[in-house]
Amino acid sequence: MHKHGIGAWMAKRRLKSPDKVALIHGEGETMTYGQFTDGVDRISAVLRQRGVGRGDAVAYLGGNSPDLLQTMFGAAQIGAVFVPVNTRLAPPEIAYILGDCGARVLIHDPDFTAPVASAAPAAGTPHVVVTGEGTATGPGLADLARAADGFTGHAVTTHRDPAAIVYTSGTTGRAKGAVLTHGNLTWVALNCVVDYDVVSTDVALMISPLFHVASLGMGALPVILKGATMVLEKTFEPGRALAQIERHGVTMLSGVPTTYQMIADHPDWTRTDLSTLAKLTCGGSAVPARILNAYEARGLSFSQGYGMTEAAPSATALPPAMTRAKQGSVGLPHFFTDVRITDGTGAVVPAGVVGEIEIAGPNVFPGYHGLPEATAEAFTADGWFRSGDLGHLDDDGYLYISGRLKDMIISGGENICPAELEHLLGEIDGVTSAAVIGVPDDRWGEVPWAILTVREGVSLDTDTVRAALDGRIARYKLPKNVVIVDELPRTASGKVRKADLRARFGA
Structure with a gap:
């Protein structure tokens, strides 16, 4: 056999x-x-x-x-x-x-x-x-x-x-x-080879932990499949990452927005030779404009994407050439993967309409270990994985994320998608990261709070932030309170732990 x-x-x-x-x-x-x-x-x-x-x-x-x-x-x-x-x-x-x-x-x-x-x-x-x-x-x-x-x-x-x-x-x-499955890992590697153009001469710097499926499925496996070279870093330190890029002629780098921000903020950023870097991929969330600007100033562009563990983990990819034209998008479905948007009844919705993101393809997992009920709930009757994420496709088929179904804030009967507000908050000068949660309110049921980290020396308050956003989004979406913290709690993959923030600020 x-x-x-x-x-x-x-x-x-x-x-x-x-x-x-x-x-x-x-x-x-x-x-x-x-x-x-x-x-x-x-x-x-x-x-x-x-x-x-x-x-x-x-x-x-x-x-x-x-x-x-x-x-x-x-x-x-x-x-x-x-x-x-x-x-x-x-x-x-x-x-x-x-x-x-x-x-x-x-x-x-x-x-x-x-x-x-x-x-x-x-x-x-x-x-x-x-x-x-x-x-x-x-x-x-x-x-x-x-x-x-x-x-x-x-x-x-x-x-x-x-x-x-x-x-x-x-x-x-x-x-x-x-x-x-073996098929899931093989097909996600093939998706990355096709959509990120991995070649045998690549040198990939692995700064994200391999216990996370993004580094494993989208980093290590495509590199090994093509017979390329990996530079393995046991932990991430931005100055050392810059040194390794120059020392080994690194061509590929992957991370989350925070990773890239820390690298660009390091004192060695401007004096490091980055001429070999050709392929940068970023996941976890859309790349904020400030990071795009910093890297484009060095002649570098990003491939962005979207996925989750259950997709091994990647579902879409945004090529660097479309970073600006489709800013805020996480790209098109991978070559061997399909994405659709449905409403609450399971019907597919037209372009531009927000609904639940569903994924199908040979990279999508068969189910959860020992949890048949959770597995059944995760799939539609026709076999598509229900991501639990909200988003829409534009007329060209590019995917935009609106937020999590469970993260949706309902304020006075109006739906507020945290991801939309977080994206705009990230564009405010001095903001280094942002998370939006719903906090109970006697009048409105829930109101949005913005939890921010800011650059050293920057001072922001609720009025300043609301003024910066006023006119860019509906007024009911403006944060009712702004809290500045030293850092946001995150998972190993770089996603903000909203549950931790709700426990701290939501009561």
């Missing part, structure tokens, strides 16, 4: 480009595709020695590293399911994920020994392995991999088989495990 899953990729990469540099990590260490694949084989053997087989979950808790990627492919080669764990989670949250997916093995960085010490026993995870060299308590992953017997016998997987369980950000309630 043929092997169609991502577990077959590494053997083919070793065959096609064994001497090509796959990874640059640490302080300049390099790893070729041949060396990378040898390591993948050894981790497959380590997992098998611990009884891991088809369908078993292999969890990973750690920063960006060769170990993380080798564990993913090592699990895929034997038909196991990779579960990346958000490094920002507390021990009870880690324990919940390990228990929910039934992880047979947890591999973790030494930095997370303390939370793992309580989380793994609580979840009943039978095997825990620390990355690196061994300690007094036992051998590390590096020791086990060196001692592992040669690996043979890839599992036969199809595009329908599960490859990963990625837990959603969990901005409301418990996180749900989105099951991503």
Whole structure:
């Protein structure tokens, strides 16, 4: 039988480009595709020695590293399911994920020994392995991999088989495990190759965490599929990111608006050679005008997009050539993905009409792990994924996001979409980020509040902000109060945790 899953990729990469540099990590260490694949084989053997087989979950808790990627492919080669764990989670949250997916093995960085010490026993995870060299308590992953017997016998997987369980950000309630198949991950990589023009000569700087599906599905996988090179950064630091771009001739960079703002605000921004940069992608929210201006001044343009974990994660892409012409849009559906807008009854609405965004395509997940009711609720009768996001398509088919269904503010019977107001707030001089929430009001039911972060030395109040917006939107949409905070609470993917803001300001 043929092997169609991502577990077959590494053997083919070793065959096609064994001497090509796959990874640059640490302080300049390099790893070729041949060396990378040898390591993948050894981790497959380590997992098998611990009884891991088809369908078993292999969890990973750690920063960006060769170990993380080798564990993913090592699990895929034997038909196991990779579960990346958000490094920002507390021990009870880690324990919940390990228990929910039934992880047979947890591999973790030494930095997370303390939370793992309580989380793994609580979840009943039978095997825990620390990355690196061994300690007094036992051998590390590096020791086990060196001692592992040669690996043979890839599992036969199809595009329908599960490859990963990625837990959603969990901005409301418990996180749900989105099951991503080998087909989902393959097709999202192909979408990125087509729409972001990934080529084998690219050098991609990975500054976002690979436990997040955007970095994994839209960053690492397309690069490996094309045999390009990744520069892996364990954590993000804007000055170091600039240095790495110049040092390694980086051509590709992805992040969220906050990431790009921090890079542009760094003192090294104006003196760093960015001449090799050609492909910048940004997700999480539309790129504010101030960031577009800063990068365009350096001759750089963005590809923007929209998606969610359940789409592995990307659904649309806005090419750089349309950044200004379609400013505020998140682009067209990916080559192998479809998007439609429906009303509350499920009927497709005309261009320009706001409704729920629905997505279909081979990159869309089959469902949530162990949650058949939530899975059924997530799909329409004809098989489209209900995103829970509001938006509209223009006459040219470009998608614009209006907000979340659950984030919709209803004030005096009028609907207010937070995303519309946030976009305009972001254009006010001195505002660095903005979030809008609905706060209970005796007269209107709800009124919008703006929670802002501002540049050092900038002073803004409610009257000033309302005056800046007056005339640009209906008066009932103007924020009734403006609160300045040091930073907005965010998920690992850069999305604002509106639930946290409601808990703080909404009572």
